[in-house]
Amino acid sequence: MAKQNVINAQVSPKGSLEVLSHREVQQLSEAGSGSIYQLFRQCALAILNTGAHVDNAKTILDAYKDFEVRIHQQDRGVRLELLNAPADAFVDGEMIASTREMLFSALRDIIYTENELGDLQFDLASSSGITDYVFHLLRNARTLRAGLEPKMVVCWGGHSINTEEYKYTKKVGHALGLRKLDICTGCGPGVMKGPMKGATIAHAKQRMNGGRYLGLTEPGIIAAEAPNPIVNELVILPDIEKRLEAFVRVGHGIIIFPGGAGTAEEFLYLLGILMHPENRELPFPVILTGPRSAAAYLEQLDAFVGATLGEAARGYYRIIIADPDEVARQMAEGLLAVKRFRRERNDAFHFNWLLKIEDSFQHPFDPTHANMAKLALRKSSPPHQLAANLRRAFSGIVAGNVKDKGIRLIERHGPYEIHGDREIMQPLDQLLQAFVEQHRMKLPGGAAYVPCYRVVS
Numbered sequence: 096m097a098k099q100n101v102i103n104a105q106v107s108p109k110g111s112l113e114v115l116s117h118r119e120v121q122q123l124s125e126a127g128s129g130s131i132y133q134l135f136r137q138c139a140l141a142i143l144n145t146g147a148h149v150d151n152a153k154t155i156l157d158a159y160k161d162f163e164v165r166i167h168q169q170d171r172g173v174r175l176e177l178l179n180a181p182a183d184a185f186v187d188g189e190m191i192a193s194t195r196e197m198l199f200s201a202l203r204d205i206i207y208t209e210n211e212l213g214d215l216q217f218d219l220a221s222s223s224g225i226t227d228y229v230f231h232l233l234r235n236a237r238t239l240r241a242g243l244e245p246k247m248v249v250c251w252g253g254h255s256i257n258t259e260e261y262k263y264t265k266k267v268g269h270a271l272g273l274r275k276l277d278i279c280t281g282c283g284p285g286v287m288k289g290p291m292k293g294a295t296i297a298h299a300k301q302r303m304n305g306g307r308y309l310g311l312t313e314p315g316i317i318a319a320e321a322p323n324p325i326v327n328e329l330v331i332l333p334d335i336e337k338r339l340e341a342f343v344r345v346g347h348g349i350i351i352f353p354g355g356a357g358t359a360e361e362f363l364y365l366l367g368i369l370m371h372p373e374n375r376e377l378p379f380p381v382i383l384t385g386p387r388s389a390a391a392y393l394e395q396l397d398a399f400v401g402a403t404l405g406e407a408a409r410g411y412y413r414i415i416i417a418d419p420d421e422v423a424r425q426m427a428e429g430l431l432a433v434k435r436f437r438r439e440r441n442d443a444f445h446f447n448w449l450l451k452i453e454d455s456f457q458h459p460f461d462p463t464h465a466n467m468a469k470l471a472l473r474k475s476s477p478p479h480q481l482a483a484n485l486r487r488a489f490s491g492i493v494a495g496n497v498k499d500k501g502i503r504l505i506e507r508h509g510p511y512e513i514h515g516d517r518e519i520m521q522p523l524d525q526l527l528q529a530f531v532e533q534h535r536m537k538l539p540g541g542a543a544y545v546p547c548y549r550v551v552s
Contacts, residue, residue, distance in 0.1 A: 104176075104188070105176050106174070106198070108195070119206055132164075137318050138318070140155060140156065141318045144183075156318070162181075191324070207232070208232065212231060225340070228337070230344070238330055239446055242444075248430075251280070251351045253285050254285035254357075255355060255535055260353050261285060261286075265290070271290065272296065272300075273301065282322040283316070286352045290350075292325055294306065295308070310329045315335070317331060334459045337457075343450060345445070347430050348380035349379070351383045355530045356496065357489070359526070366482050370407070373451040381413070385416065387417040392529070395526060397409060398522070399523070460487045460491075462491030470488055471484055472485065473515065474519060491511055491548070492547060502547075511549065512548075514552075527548070
């Protein structure tokens with residue numbers, strides 16, 4: 096990535112961040128706490144690169160090595176001084192409003208995670224403690240709004256999709272928006288942008304004010320997939336597991352579009368949770384969809400689920416090909432069932448407390464070479480536990496593809512090795528090879544993809 100024009104600027108929040116204490120400002124300064132400062136610097140740089148067609152965190156960081164953020168205390172709160180910032184984030188010297196909102200959302204989430212939540216002493220060794228932690232993060236970001244009926248549709252899919260698939264996601268988003276449904280995505284490009292873009296037009300047609308375009312991300316992802324400018328609520332969770340739990344706690348239904356390793360990771364996470372015995376009666380509409388040209392991809396993903404997790408796993412979702420209106424109709428019907436279920440059991444509309452998530456889906460997975468090689472991908476495992484380990488395998492591939500730490504590990508030690516039973520490894524290898532052939536591992540137009548993994552049976 097060639098270095099672009101840069102600018103020096105100062106920017107203050109507009110009602111988007113509470114007043115910071117002197118201790119918090121000091122902790123965020125480079126001298127006060129290098130780790131917190133570097134985390135915020137990395138997230139800030141990604142946000143300022145919104146719209147850049149790059150999916151490699153290391154590339155962005157290397158292109159702006161002299162970028163700095165200085166945090167100043169003032170009577171009215173906090174002011175950021177940006178040095179050598181990407182000039183595309185500004186118009187006539189003033190930061191674009193959506194970029195400024197997201198920049199201070201990042202500051203808010205990092206401050207709260209590192210300071211206030213640390214003081215509350217959550218039991219992060221227990222499943223309920225982790226869920227409570229996710230709840231507090233979302234509540235602090237003002238994402239949880241009591242009284243709103245279930246209408247938040249999560250859309251998952253790839254950042255590296257072709258034009259036809261992207262246009263299809265916009266059509267689905269438009270159909271959802273006409274039904275006055277809100278959109279939640281991973282906040283980046285591709286499938287994370289298309290449904291939001293379609294919904295904005297539909298909401299305008301319905302003269303609907305206050306449409307929600309919620310983006311949930313985490314530090315390792317945001318550096319590679321900068322938020323798209325349609326996002327009007329951004330939340331940065333501490334790690335991928337808490338991000339995934341946030342999706343299924345605030346979302347009322349999920350639509351899965353074509354994607355790559357990251358989409359497979361999300362899909363397996365969801366299936367593993369829904370297949371838990373305690374969740375069998377809980378309504379949670381899940382639809383796989385894409386244009387007709389993506390039918391083979393969806394069929395292959397469906398076949399992979401059947402071959403690895405069993406035929407029962409295929410009953411937790413529907414596949415709809417090339418019919419955006421039917422996708423939206425089915426989702427709207429599914430949300431009515433969610434509404435009835437939660438009313439009958441007095442569960443909150445804004446946070447799915449009744450959903451059982453085992454700790455194997457909650458604890459962060461560190462994709463080192465040793466941990467990737469130790470994954471127990473065994474046919475004899477209970478299906479929901481096998482789904483948890485398959486999810487970890489795909490999480491490691493995502494790290495090796497786009498996350499700064501993962502990329503550097505691969506450069507140092509070579510590709511990850513993934514071990515398991517032949518009955519698991521063969522369909523896994525076939526699926527990953529299809530992702531490579533369909534250019535679903537990286538943004539199109541870049542260098543040829545070099546696998547960060549090796550499948551061993």
